[in-house]
Amino acid sequence: MIRVLIADDEPMIRAGVRAVLATDPDIEVVAEAVDGHDAVELVRRHRPAVAVLDIRMPGINGIEAAAEIHHTVPATSVIMLTTFGEDDYILQALGGGAAGFLIKSGEPEELITGIRAVADGAAYLSPKVIAHLAATGVGTLAGRRSAARHRVAALTAREREVLAFVGSGLSNGQIARRLHVVEGTVKAHVSSILASLGVDNRAAAAVVAHEAGIIPPQPSEP
Structure with a gap:
């Protein structure tokens, strides 16, 4: 409940x-x-x-x-x-x-x-x-997208993949099932992503993912 x-x-x-x-x-x-x-x-x-x-x-x-x-x-x-x-x-x-x-x-x-x-x-x-x-957010759209892509480019390929799923609204468990890894591995990736992006939480990271344009199509959850 x-x-x-x-x-x-x-x-x-x-x-x-x-x-x-x-x-x-x-x-x-x-x-x-x-x-x-x-x-x-x-x-x-x-x-x-x-x-x-x-x-x-x-x-x-x-x-x-x-x-x-x-x-x-x-x-x-x-x-x-x-x-x-x-x-x-x-x-x-x-x-x-x-x-x-x-x-x-x-x-x-x-x-x-x-x-x-x-x-x-x-x-x-x-x-x-x-x-x-x-x-309508702060700054020009092109400027924010460019800044977001620059921040995302500093991540590893796996971190970018995890960030895209975070931006899609998936939990650590759901991401782990998508990537066929244990949930603890995803949690470690998310912590590293937040630190690299300089944000405090998943919602802020999701905004960066959306501005960077890395959100993939969302398959149905098994």
Whole structure:
């Protein structure tokens, strides 16, 4: 069972998220919060596998709450709910340890997919988030792509392969099955990749992978 906390100051958003998650028998909503302070306290109390946080909330915002959760309850993965026009917040959240980003207006199935992915230790970035960042993010698109490719070029061939799968939203276990290696080997590769790219988490590495254009087609999971 994947235990989830929902944090949003809008009752209709919380109700909508709760209704979507209720369609999956393997997901249980264990708590709801209306601001960042409540979210952090409830995560400490309930220790959910995933916390779904709105970026803009009263008290402390979702970015600050995500960073506090990442620091004090690292076993809880954080997904940020965002709307278009919050690009700077998304980039800040990447540095704060968020593992996933979803658009509030996205498809309901994507919410469940994202929660399952980050609960399994993967990073999940909505394709709409990636496309929007690519079109309107900091710096020129060509400049960011060039910088990302330069960073990726410093990796070994195997690390680039692993990074591509990280960018596709696969967990260490799923990557290990793709490459026919043990999971510990993938974990070591991911640690080396994060250090080489100078990023703190898988979500930030996934953004680099997308900007570098190395994401492969995604075969179905056996």
